[in-house]
Amino acid sequence: ASNETGDTGTDSGSSETSGLSGDLNGAGASSQEKAQGAWATGFQGMNDGNVTVNYDPVGSGDGRTNFIEGGVSFAGSDSYLNDDEGELTAAKERCNGEDPIEVPAYVSPIAVTFNLEGVDSLNMDADTIAQIFDGKITKWNDPAIAEINADVDLPDTAITPVHRSDDSGTTKNFTDYLGKASSSWSYEAEDAFPVKGGEAAEGTSGVISAVSGGDGTIGYADESQVGDLSVVSVKVGEEYVAPSAEGAALVVEASPAAEGRADVDMAVDIDRTTTEAGAYPVVLLSYLIACQTYEDQAEADLVKGYLSYIVSDEGQQAASEEAGSAPLSATVAEKAQSIVDAISAG
Amino acid sequence: MAKSITVDDLDIYYGDFLAVQGVSMTVKARSVTAFIGPSGCGKSTFLRSLNRMHEVIPGARVEGKVMVDGQSLYDSAVDPVAVRRQIGMVFQRPNPFPTMSIYDNVLAGNRLNSKKMKKAEADDIVERSLKGANLWNEVKDRLGKPGMGLSGGQQQRLCIARAIAVEPQVLLMDEPCSALDPISTSAIEDLIHELKSEYTIVIVTHNMQQAARVSDETGFFNLKAAGQPGHLVEFNSTQKMFANPDNEATEAYISGRFG
Amino acid sequence: MAKSITVDDLDIYYGDFLAVQGVSMTVKARSVTAFIGPSGCGKSTFLRSLNRMHEVIPGARVEGKVMVDGQSLYDSAVDPVAVRRQIGMVFQRPNPFPTMSIYDNVLAGNRLNSKKMKKAEADDIVERSLKGANLWNEVKDRLGKPGMGLSGGQQQRLCIARAIAVEPQVLLMDEPCSALDPISTSAIEDLIHELKSEYTIVIVTHNMQQAARVSDETGFFNLKAAGQPGHLVEFNSTQKMFANPDNEATEAYISGRFG
Amino acid sequence: MATTVVAEDTARARSRLGDRVFSRLALSAGIAILAALAAVFIFLAIEGIPGLAKPAEFYGDASNFWGYVAPLLFGTVLAAIIALIVAVPLSWGIALVVSHYAPKRVATPIAYVIDLLAAVPSVVFGLWGISVLAPRLTPAYAWLDENAGWVPFFAGPASTTGRTILTAGIVLAIMIIPIITAISREVFAQTPRLHEEAALALGATRWEMLRLAVFPYARSGMVSAVMLGLGRALGETMAVAMVLSAGGGISFNLISSTNPASIASNIASNYKEGTPGKIQVLIATGLVLFLVTFLVNFAARWVVQRSERRLAR
Amino acid sequence: MSTVTPTTPVRPRSEAVSFTAAKLPRFAPALVAVVAIAAAALPVLFMGAGAITWAVLAGIVYLVALPLWARAVEGSRGATDRLVTGLVWAACAVAIVPLVSLLWTVVDRGLPAINTTFLTFSMYRTDLDQEVGIYHALIGTLLITLFAALISVPIGIMAAIYLIEYGKGNRLARWITFLVDVMTGIPSIVAGLFAFALFILLFGPSTRMGFGGSVALSLLMIPIVVRSTEEMLRLVPDELREASYALGVPKWRTIVKVVLPTALGGIVTGVTLSIARVVGETAPLLLIAGLTTRTNFNVFAERMTTLPVLIFTQNANPGIAETPGGIRPGIEIAWGGALVLIVIVMLLNIVARTIGAIFAPKTGH
Ligand SMILES: Nc1ncnc2c1ncn2[C@@H]1O[C@H](COP(=O)(O)OP(=O)(O)OP(=O)(O)O)[C@@H](O)[C@H]1O
Ligand SMILES: Nc1ncnc2c1ncn2[C@@H]1O[C@H](COP(=O)(O)OP(=O)(O)OP(=O)(O)O)[C@@H](O)[C@H]1O
Ligand SMILES: [Mg+2]
Ligand SMILES: [Mg+2]
């Protein structure tokens, strides 16, 4: 195509030109797709269009499998590697026995969004949200909701909770939040939505269409995709916090590292019960998974260059612009930068 | 109950192609009328216009008048289905229904009336019709077998049986014997003789002897030249036609005959 | 170049059904042999076994011997395709190729066998063959038009033209004139007369006069009873057959004749 | 001109060789299909059989594989049946309009427009199903719930978004209409004139002519067409995944938002986030679907053969 | 029916039936239609139902009233015929409605996206402000589908030839016919998984190639090609084959030169249909053909984007709109891509029909 000639984008505004060339292939979480598009664009611009980054949004699980089998150089994943099915060990094997790198790359608030005639915004605590999605609260004028929203005139409409029908990182993070922050949610955090019944929809865009297509619907989705729909402000400490990029980044920064992980592994267990002011704990955190060393020098350079661009200010800003994600906080970004900068050929 | 048919200045078209031009004649009730003429002169086409079978070909149409017992056949109020029920037809090529047994083929037309028929009555119709078509003896043991398994001549007789099974008023036959052997032909001719006391019969034939033998009146069709429409050259009593035709062309055609 | 055909105790089957039983005869080279007999007696079936067309029907097979100029037709070394190229056939029902023009239909046998031909040569073959089939005048202005647009009789003559265009050694004709008018029939009969000086011709016909007129020898087939296989009743010179047949059944059939 | 029936060796050899090569080619093509199918089956078996006996946590709510696959299977079959019930009469109707009712001027555009339908990507069917069709059907579902709630199919509560199994069935129906129509109209149109005229000359109305001459002739083609449509309905992935509000168990309730997923859509939805063990389970469900199409075709064939035998009497 | 003894030949019916006696006036359908529309308007007016309800009610009233009237005047046969005619046209109308709605939706939402940039640019960018297009996916779709057709059309047609011309009724042929039917039920996602597994096995884990997608699509195409071709070959009269054999034409040439051309119209329809069937497939392609922003002309190496995959991924992750409440860029690309895809198949259809018309049996003047 006429836009693919090598000299386009020289005025991309990137401060440095790393002078790399070749193809870099990744695969994984579809949540990262738009952000990956932005990163690829920036990285390709830095290298005068001599580089092509391909990212197959096949899903986190398949992305991890692909990475482990050596099909791609890096993976994007909504959950960190674990050894429930030996994936962590396998990834280590794939990386010549070295611990795989996992760095946070994409942070996005998950909005609880609803469509109810005459109502623009609502406050809810974790318990209320949990009971709604568990099918325990079935009317919008239920006392549990009415109590918190004294100044809203709630109709007697039935609540239709909308959840994801496909396995998804969003669901896992959302149910993780419900499980940890509320006392009434008895299910494990899982990719598959655990409650039978309710309305199910495919993908984030499916949830958005379902929510906007019915009256009295409520669902959860990546905040950047919510558009005109109303969102719930979630109780954090004593405040009700609307989803925001800053709030999301704050939570990630404040969350403890997962236990027993290597230095290069920045897996965190998000602190869903934080009471820090302004923090918004219903977040999705998506990682990049790569190796510390690659056999091929060119591959190592590309992975290193690309990942360090991603965690850089510039990269995070590009993703925020294109995909609406929350830029990593300075401390997290700094640590990630130091890890990816150590990628080498060996 | 048989009908007479009066045709007045009939033009028959296939789309833009004028196949037959300006035919006028009267087919008498309770008689046999034969059409003869060289191949391609429009005999089949004209015959098909007598029971509105012509119009089933896309683009085909007629101009002019066909009156059956005083009713105009091409009147807009006329139902072609009712016409075809009463003016039956046997085609040049045998066309039994391929998926039906011999028995069902004979009854195909009767079953359309969705009258529930008793088995005995149905058996009776089948037997009478097949006997009428001189096929009974050959197929009586395999009435349940498919009609397509018969030889060409047998198939044609099956089609004749099927046509007479619905007891039409007029019977149009387009070279019904061209695929038949002499014995079957003779049986059909006998049948025509028998039927004409009550039916009006129109038959297209290439066989001049057959025309002479079975028909009361004969029409001779011809083409003026290749590519030109066919037209009716002469229509006369068969006797006169074969003994002393009015028209030179007729004489030429009939005397150039043999067979 | 013509061939003689010797048939020895031939049984012909459709699956388990024995259609024709125990036929023996010799068809002389450079002569016309006619087969007559009532419908369904197996004339077509027998004819088709002479150029191995019978076996294209699933389950169909023969037992016995057919020798063409001393070569056994059903020998395993014999290629049926080669047989059919030299023993041509015209069918009871006209079957022009629907995708081809009149011109291409005539040349089908030549072209399909992938012979490369010059345009002039091809034109020549088409003209000769169509003239031979007495169709040239009617179609010479529309050679490029589809063959299916012709009337029934025209189509049949087209098929005859197609068969003689490949210049076979033997020509089998299954009631080639049953859809033809007298003028065309006469032309075909003339053609047969002409061709027999170089070809061996076998013709099935229902028309006793035709058999008498064109053939040198005649075979009479019959069924012993319905459901029984057909068999050859008598095979004799046509003259003898029509004047003074050996067999009573033949006499009965021929004298019960007309047409 | 050759003097022997056994024509020159070269010619014979050529035609023999041509025939041999061609028939071998044809045979190999047939065998290639068998091989491809066998390969798919072996692949499904190798990857899927371990998925039949995993620890219970792999099967969600169910305790074993069969409990997991049963509602999926039910959903697959239910959606396909709805699709066939809707699509088959419509398709045959359109095919008849095109082949026997409409004048050519009208028939050609209709046929053309229906063919276009075949080209619409599944994804777009899905998008259209969610954004256009489902909302239109919501009032109808509410009405059914109120007025026909006693019929188990319409037991309700009616979905407020309209993304029910009935909607999915209708979307599937629209997707298979072009397939069924295209093949049916070809076979309808191929009925020999001779037979149609035979029927008309007996005084048959147009419908009677269709029954007498066209349908018997076209029957095998009509069955093929339906089987092709059924195959697509059973195996359709994306449109169902997008339109259907899945996640329920076995239920004949057609208008609620709790529906069983179909096997194919379930694979597509859950494959991407799946861990290796989970994927084996999903592929095992694919194996089940494969076997089901096998059985359905077996049954269909049996029915057709029986009716043909009855016809031959 | 007269009571004749079985041996008497049949006689014409004694009652003379008029040709005109029993027929509804010509304007009857139109009249009933008007009345039906008016009658259906009543509940619409009083109960406030919408246009759809109105149309449905009117249709039902028409389908009941006209046959009933015909039954009274023409008898049951006429009534049945009219009912069927009504039903058949109704089926057509009912099927056209969603189609038109669908096409309208696609055109309405897709048209704004389409311009030269959209058609000639890929999605490869070096700057976020650069414009993008679907050229790469267009090429990918065309090539992958082309190769899928190159695999399936010969195999499918040859297999159908085997079934009809050679295998007629033998055990192997029966099995193939049966298994082809089974094959139609392979879900596209399974075809994709299969192709993916196969190519990984053959060429290593990092294999991504368009050809893998072609193989997956072939699995979906072949049964359609076989089935439709089979039906069309079955309809070629044996007389034609015999005519050709009788000219000394070998069987294979008869098939190639006589049988196939006669059936060509239908075969072409079947092939077009099969292409249309797979050209919109998403699931199998994402796995094995991957996704890239660049244009790739080589189906045998590297990732290749196709339109359906692009539509799917763009719709799933549409990004954020430039202005709040505006159309998300991915959504616009998705609908634009869908429109282009439909236009491609439309063109393909026209080409196929033209070919079909050129080679179709010529019956008229
Ligand atoms: N379906 C058709 N479409 C167009 N033209 C046709 C059609 N059928 C016949 N014709 C043409 O109409 C003319 C008359 O044909 P018709 O079949 O009526 O002749 P015919 O006298 O019956 O000939 P035959 O004795 O050979 O049967 C011929 O020129 C023929 O080519
Ligand atoms: N394809 C077939 N399959 C089974 N039986 C057949 C087949 N064709 C013909 N027959 C049977 O074989 C016998 C001989 O048929 P054939 O067509 O050879 O008779 P024919 O003498 O040519 O009759 P006609 O004069 O009517 O053409 C008949 O009983 C017929 O029913
Ligand atoms: Mg005629
Ligand atoms: Mg015969």
Ligand SMILES: O=P([O-])([O-])[O-]
């Ligand atoms: O990003 P998802 O995994 O929720 O699609």
